[in-house]
Amino acid sequence: MEDVDLRFMREAIEWAKLCKPTKPSIPLVGAILATGDNVLGRGHRGSGILGDDDHAEWVALQKVQDRSKLSGATIDRRRRRMQETRW
Numbered sequence: 001m002e003d004v005d006l007r008f009m010r011e012a013i014e015w016a017k018l019c020k021p022t023k024p025s026i027p028l029v030g031a032i033l034a035t036g037d038n039v040l041g042r043g044h045r046g047s048g049i050l051g052d053d054d055h056a057e058w059v060a061l062q063k064v065q066d067r068s069k070l071s072g073a074t075i076d077r078r079r080r081r082m083q084e085t086r087w
Ligand SMILES: [Zn+2]
Pocket: 029, 055, 056, 057
């Protein structure tokens, strides 16, 4: 694994912490979409209320400005349940 992968995984964890789920069944998820060390989009899971229930991967995809760069992109995605205290 390369340093950049580790960096994006850690960043995905930080983004997951931004989730504010309204119920325990909604996991905390963060996603970083990148090609090499170039980030195309970042996102976290919504709260679960109507209009704010999108998945992190979907949110990250929506942030992509130049979709021609999506070919060959990878996504680092991390999740945990609210009750867990460790990653
Ligand atoms: Zn998802």
